[in-house]
Amino acid sequence: MSKDKKLVEAITSMDVDFTQWYTDVVKKAELVDYAPVRGCMVIRPYGYAIWENIQKVLDKSFKETGHENVYMPLLIPESLLKKEADHVEGFAPEVAWVTHGGSEELTERLCVRPTSEVLFCDHYSNIIQSYKDLPKLYNQWCSVIRWEKTTRPFLRNLEFLWQEGHTMHASREEAEEETLRILDIYANFCEETLAIPVVKGKKTDKEKFAGALATYTIESLMHDGKALQCGTSHNFGDGFAKAFDVTFTDKDGKIKNCFQTSWGVSTRIMGAIIMVHGDDNGLVLPPRIAPTEVVIVPVAMHKEGVLEKATELKDKLSKSLRVKLDSSDKSPGWKFSEYEMKGVPLRLEIGPKDIEKNQCVLVRRDTREKLFVSLDDLDVEIPRILDDIHNSLLEKARTSQNSKTSDAENLDEFKASLDKQPGFVRAMWCGDVECENKIKEVAVATSRCMPFHDTERISETCVCCGKEAKSLVYWGRAY
Numbered sequence: 001m002s003k004d005k006k007l008v009e010a011i012t013s014m015d016v017d018f019t020q021w022y023t024d025v026v027k028k029a030e031l032v033d034y035a036p037v038r039g040c041m042v043i044r045p046y047g048y049a050i051w052e053n054i055q056k057v058l059d060k061s062f063k064e065t066g067h068e069n070v071y072m073p074l075l076i077p078e079s080l081l082k083k084e085a086d087h088v089e090g091f092a093p094e095v096a097w098v099t100h101g102g103s104e105e106l107t108e109r110l111c112v113r114p115t116s117e118v119l120f121c122d123h124y125s126n127i128i129q130s131y132k133d134l135p136k137l138y139n140q141w142c143s144v145i146r147w148e149k150t151t152r153p154f155l156r157n158l159e160f161l162w163q164e165g166h167t168m169h170a171s172r173e174e175a176e177e178e179t180l181r182i183l184d185i186y187a188n189f190c191e192e193t194l195a196i197p198v199v200k201g202k203k204t205d206k207e208k209f210a211g212a213l214a215t216y217t218i219e220s221l222m223h224d225g226k227a228l229q230c231g232t233s234h235n236f237g238d239g240f241a242k243a244f245d246v247t248f249t250d251k252d253g254k255i256k257n258c259f260q261t262s263w264g265v266s267t268r269i270m271g272a273i274i275m276v277h278g279d280d281n282g283l284v285l286p287p288r289i290a291p292t293e294v295v296i297v298p299v300a301m302h303k304e305g306v307l308e309k310a311t312e313l314k315d316k317l318s319k320s321l322r323v324k325l326d327s328s329d330k331s332p333g334w335k336f337s338e339y340e341m342k343g344v345p346l347r348l349e350i351g352p353k354d355i356e357k358n359q360c361v362l363v364r365r366d367t368r369e370k371l372f373v374s375l376d377d378l379d380v381e382i383p384r385i386l387d388d389i390h391n392s393l394l395e396k397a398r399t400s401q402n403s404k405t406s407d408a409e410n411l412d413e414f415k416a417s418l419d420k421q422p423g424f425v426r427a428m429w430c431g432d433v434e435c436e437n438k439i440k441e442v443a444v445a446t447s448r449c450m451p452f453h454d455t456e457r458i459s460e461t462c463v464c465c466g467k468e469a470k471s472l473v474y475w476g477r478a479y
Contacts, residue, residue, distance in 0.1 A: 039151035039158035049291035090210020154271035162266035201449030213237035225422030227476035283343025299351030428469035430462035
């Protein structure tokens with residue numbers, strides 16, 4: 001059998017081996033290939049097209065709220081990195097160092113950026129003088145290097161793509177407002193664009209970003225019940241500003257330190273898309289970021305008029321939708337399997353009998369439902385169906401997340417719940433890091449967040465020590 005005619009290879013069942021299923025999907029859907037360096041990945045055109053659509057939506061949201069894109073250097077002098085002690089200590093195990101330039105040893109090591117707080121602070125210290133210069137709302141799209149021990153495409157890589165926003169403000173209140181505004185942008189993006197439900201909340205001090213005053217997060221559950229941090233927003237207070245002497249002259253003539261935020265979403269979010277929506281046949285892409293929203297597959301393409309009608313439909317629909325026409329000589333069945341595996345939200349089939357009836361067949365990727373639609377109604381029906389696919393994916397994911405969320409009032413209940421079915425466990429906490437550490441040791445779970453919109457106390461005592469509880473926490477086993 002020729003290469004073009006071979007059937008799409010089988011994908012391991014999710015419920016048999018979820019890890020292998022994930023690997024099968026990212027490879028066979030042609031999202032990534034492995035690179036020569038362990039932990040790095042080649043993002044292939046189809047995978048990068050998804051990332052480009054993610055960028056497009058988020059970048060628009062950032063710019064609508066006054067943010068500007070910049071680009072900072074890849075390399076950071078070691079002396080600059082060490083200016084903020086907590087920050088450098090938090091990243092030290094993951095830092096990659098450049099020690100030589102050509103054959104000569106450098107007089108000072110250069111860090112390959114794991115994140116860019118110190119670069120932005122150094123720059124801001126040069127360009128901010130007055131309250132009139134504030135706020136400074138910058139964002140950059142770039143890659144970073146973190147020397148991870150265990151890697152998996154999109155979820156944990158040595159090098160990954162992301163956006164990192166870094167802003168400076170005149171007051172603590174403005175910085176806090178910015179931090180939470182960005183968190184809302186992330187949460188809305190996940191639900192309104194990616195059809196991924198999230199829990200918004202605050203990280204515990206143990207889990208917050210190195211050097212941050214407070215870290216806020218959006219957390220979601222994957223199909224296997226593990227949690228994934230989908231985005232974070234950090235309030236740094238004036239700690240970095242003091243370390244880097246980022247000051248401004250206020251309206252009262254006094255010199256004051258700025259207040260800083262930092263926030264980011266990475267290609268890890270693509271792992272979430274795969275694991276929240278995918279099934280045993282491969283990807284299921286939310287329409288709003290799918291590289292192809294509709295694929296047109298001509299049936300009996302050799303018959304007179306079929307390819308011409310398919311081309312006509314492609315030209316018409318492409319004015320408002322991302323459309324692909326597959327006019328290759330592969331069999332229709334092969335094409336059906338291929339685009340199902342790649343998660344294309346909607347397939348349009350058109351053949352001689354359809355043309356006679358002035359109709360086509362639309363097949364939904366999420367439910368496989370077949371719909372017979374008049375060619376005259378496609379402009380209205382296809383956008384409606386795509387919206388319904390988005391809403392159905394979101395509702396299905398929300399139902400799954402709710403079914404995998406349980407409550408626990410003591411440590412035995414906590415562990416038994418996670419052992420029976422991984423997911424979120426809602427439990428009260430006293431605020432003591434020793435209890436947080438014990439839960440991690442006993443139940444292999446970490447605190448995901450203290451939620452904003454789910455604050456009703458489920459008990460009066462800490463799930464671990466039995467002392468008076470201070471906060472409701474979502475816990476889980478995480479990627």
